[in-house]
Amino acid sequence: MDKTHKLQLSKEEMKHYGYQVIDTIVDHFDTEHDKKPVAYASREEMDSLFNIEVPEKATNYQEVLDFVVQKVLPNSNIVSHPKSYSFVPGPSNYVSVMADTLATGFNIFSGGWAASPAAAELEIVTMQWLLKLFKFPVKKGGGIFTSGGSMANLTALVTARRQCCGDDFSKAVIYMSDQAHSSNIKAIRVLGFKKEQVRIIPTDIEFKLAINKLKNAIAKDRLEGLQPFCILASAGTTNTGTVDPLHEIAKICKTEKLWFHIDGAYGGASILSKKGSQLLKGIEKADSLTINPHKWLYQPYEMGCLLVRNHKWLSQTFTEKPEYLRDIEGNTSEINFYDHGIQLTRRFRALKFYMSMKTFGLDAFKKAVSYSIDLTEEVESYLRKSPDWEVISPATLAVINFRYNPIGKSYSEKKLDHINQKISKQVVDSREALLVTTVLQHQIVLRMCLINPRTTINDVKDTLHLCESFAREITF
Numbered sequence: 001m002d003k004t005h006k007l008q009l010s011k012e013e014m015k016h017y018g019y020q021v022i023d024t025i026v027d028h029f030d031t032e033h034d035k036k037p038v039a040y041a042s043r044e045e046m047d048s049l050f051n052i053e054v055p056e057k058a059t060n061y062q063e064v065l066d067f068v069v070q071k072v073l074p075n076s077n078i079v080s081h082p083k084s085y086s087f088v089p090g091p092s093n094y095v096s097v098m099a100d101t102l103a104t105g106f107n108i109f110s111g112g113w114a115a116s117p118a119a120a121e122l123e124i125v126t127m128q129w130l131l132k133l134f135k136f137p138v139k140k141g142g143g144i145f146t147s148g149g150s151m152a153n154l155t156a157l158v159t160a161r162r163q164c165c166g167d168d169f170s171k172a173v174i175y176m177s178d179q180a181h182s183s184n185i186k187a188i189r190v191l192g193f194k195k196e197q198v199r200i201i202p203t204d205i206e207f208k209l210a211i212n213k214l215k216n217a218i219a220k221d222r223l224e225g226l227q228p229f230c231i232l233a234s235a236g237t238t239n240t241g242t243v244d245p246l247h248e249i250a251k252i253c254k255t256e257k258l259w260f261h262i263d264g265a266y267g268g269a270s271i272l273s274k275k276g277s278q279l280l281k282g283i284e285k286a287d288s289l290t291i292n293p294h295k296w297l298y299q300p301y302e303m304g305c306l307l308v309r310n311h312k313w314l315s316q317t318f319t320e321k322p323e324y325l326r327d328i329e330g331n332t333s334e335i336n337f338y339d340h341g342i343q344l345t346r347r348f349r350a351l352k353f354y355m356s357m358k359t360f361g362l363d364a365f366k367k368a369v370s371y372s373i374d375l376t377e378e379v380e381s382y383l384r385k386s387p388d389w390e391v392i393s394p395a396t397l398a399v400i401n402f403r404y405n406p407i408g409k410s411y412s413e414k415k416l417d418h419i420n421q422k423i424s425k426q427v428v429d430s431r432e433a434l435l436v437t438t439v440l441q442h443q444i445v446l447r448m449c450l451i452n453p454r455t456t457i458n459d460v461k462d463t464l465h466l467c468e469s470f471a472r473e474i475t476f
């Protein structure tokens, strides 16, 4: 009888399939450095490779796997490559990749205690590790793993709004700097706030939220009968790695009775280093804090995290009790994470964090984070010694911004923008490094985010030499 409706491979086929997948992943980790980090393909090229009608009939599994290994995987940037400097790279680690494979293989439902006590317990335990690291109250505090930083910020703002405004948020106002991450603006839009309910506070010369301007904005809003309810600070902006003045913002939140949310999606992990924990002082005062293990805590996608000072804030915001979940409620110590966030069905994200921490040890994570901060400072001093480069924003956490501006040439600002944009384009076109621009104080600059612990100073020097050789060929 035809058994294709069971969607199964034989045991031997599964093993054959699986071993090849593992070999492919191990090869990738092993040879990553020798590959080029940038994939570039047009829509037409991708369409011609992949765009087919839904396949009605079966294809041999080996054929499908070979096709994916040869055509799909190489057509993606390698964000864990040592020369992938742009955005926030995803260095990842093999143990967590295997953990994700196990979690997916067993298809563990990580929504409620009853479906997997072990998954819920590991989320509780790893959350407690994180609460402790950030000096949040461990007993009273809580949190949830999310798909990423955007979802953690959204979850935080839903909670803040619920706790501060209840159902009527028509007069509520939220404050953040012009350097806050775009995911926060998206979250605010998703929440149904109007544009007029968001105050974008300018930053100072160091890209920090300007405290005086913040105080003025709050005072003015109060005079107008509005309801300030939340200040959102950045602990490591994406552009420059800048940490907002957390202590001062905490003080304002206390006096004004406002919710204090910190977006530490990029920089939060630097708490693991001495230099980072110095910069992040005051982070422990937040009501809610986004961190993002799939960035600088080396987890593969997708893993974000929201921590809160009081776990009840989450359950008060997200608990719904439909009749079909009645039988699995359990007791209150047995957390159902579907009551702490937006998702009901959730993958088992805690496993990869747990397994990688246990395998490598926190000390290795601390060394890795410190290494990247030191490397970024080394890059800064290298750039400062060069006649060709100008540092635009200094090494902060693991981000540095700079531009090609050779001494003695006196290029106009317009020409410098043109040169630096072109350098980036040529580097990316060469596929040798992922190095894109950002805009700081109206200048086009090259930005490096050096959180990959496998990136070396020689990788960076290679890339800078490549940039210099392209720059010298640019004609006007």
Ligand SMILES: Cc1ncc(COP(=O)(O)O)c(C=O)c1O
Pocket: 087, 088, 147, 148, 149, 150, 151, 153, 181, 183, 234, 236, 237, 238, 263, 264, 265, 266, 267, 292, 304
């Ligand atoms: C400061 C900051 N917040 C939020 C995010 C969004 O995180 P995700 O891309 O995981 O949704 C990022 C991403 O780079 C970020 O740097």
